[in-house]
Amino acid sequence: MIFWVLFSRDGPTTVDHSGDAAYISRMKIPRTGALLLALVPFIAICFSVPLWDRVYPLVLGLPFNLFWLICWIPLTSICLWGAYRLQDRGSDKGASE
């Protein structure tokens, strides 16, 4: 995924749509699927804190709450990657319509 971010060529979203008013207004509202994916890390590492804020079980020697947060660093990236793919596909379809 890192390599995809760093090395992949600019995708279809970089096509110049600046003159296309309909395109810009469609971009304004984030897609529902992308928003739902973005909500996942908020639930996992913010709102659900009473569920995972505990010391035991120690995992890999780490207290459980620290281990949980560290796990969610890459998982958040994966969620955003999914959101990016959804936005990407959405704007592809929009552009070809």
Place this chain on the structure above:
Amino acid sequence: MKPSMIALAVIFGIVLLGAIIGICSGRRRQMNLEQWTVAGRGFGVIFVWLLMAGEVYTTFAFLGASGWAYSRGGPTLYIIAYLTLAYVISFFILPEIWEAGRKFALHTESDFFQQRYGSKPLAALVAIVGVIFIVPYLQLQLTGLGIIVEVASLHAISRPLAMLIAFIIVAGFVFSSGIRAVAWVSVLKDSLMLIAAFSIGIGIPYHYFGGIRPMFKALTQAKAAHLTMPGSTSNLGHAWYISTVLLTAFGFYMWPHAFGSVFTAKSGDTLRRNAVIMPLYTITLPLLFFVGFTAILVLPGLKSGDLALLTLVSQTFPPWFLGVVGGAGALTAMVPAAILILSAATLFAKNFFRPVFKPAMKDDEVAKLAKVMVVVITGIALYFAIYSSTTLVGLLLLAYAGIAQFFPGVVCGLYWKRATTAGVFAGIVAGVGTAMALVFSKHDPFIGLNAGFVALCLNVLVTVAASVLTPAQQDGFNEPGSRAAASAVAISS
């Protein structure tokens, strides 16, 4: 040579190296105020990576995070969560901000408000509030520098004198190398910082306990309650955690220097792609937590948790390595400090003083005033740094309580056509007023919640209510953009 002399000499050498890199690179490469940050697309892949990793590492992360891990325990975990979630929010709003910036040739956060709401008083308010809350962030960096000099001199140099030295170093750095150089210096800073974080984060638990696993085993046997919320505090529980994470994640890109950096990106897509990878940089932060946790058992009873990391390093490693860590820390304070000072000084002169007091001011007069403001703003931060005893994390939380109040104005500006100048103006005034009233009357946390978050909720209510009660107005982003600006961007990209 005395040990303290060796450590100070190494620190001074690293700072000098940074200054030399700054001066040399400043000549070769043209860089403006915003380009130094992640958004500067002139760099190759490796440079971009280093720059991004460096964003996470200010003195706040280096001394503050380990300090809170030592003195507060569990609540410190909010730092990992807010940084990760800030990038999630950036995924959605930064490309929209960038879009508006390209269309209307915007440069600062104040410009954004001016264009969207068409109001000079609102733009000036955003500029001055931005400058005011940069001061505690700057104070944080100066305090960090003061701590580094104090500990590295083995307490031979007192804190106020150390901070005065820090003030001279930072102001000198800003004047001698200027902003153009900062991107290159931050490459040195980030490389040293990564080396320091890995060697002390793994080395220190290994030295005292034989590894991270035995360290936590000993700590859970001695002080298990310290590791969960509220840790060693009485009032920083789960409600505080959730409200603080939300406040600081919303506020992260509201910093004038971070907001301005958005406009230099090559495309909205680049920003979105960055947001995907950015959470991964938080992964080195736990290393600094490990140092703070180790210090609890090895060095109980320090007068300030912010001293924990460096004191432990000075007891564990030879003086030259204390110098390396101290030097990395010094650059980590100086580079962000330089950006903050320059952003604040420019914002004050260009977006506040000129429009409010002297519209006829020429550009070179603005530049002169900005230079004077560099000294004034740094001096104010120095004054507060000497006369206040807040922890480093406490300072950043105060600054966030203020700066996050821009969030409703920015988001409504992008997604809600009905938002009006009166609504946003009233919201910011109510939010900042409430936040400061609660913090300075010692009501933070307020009924278990972060005071800044309570203020932000009030801000949203006031913004919405006042917008609905005032007549609808033209959305400045719907006007035809300046064609000249749009084509200039097209050519450069």
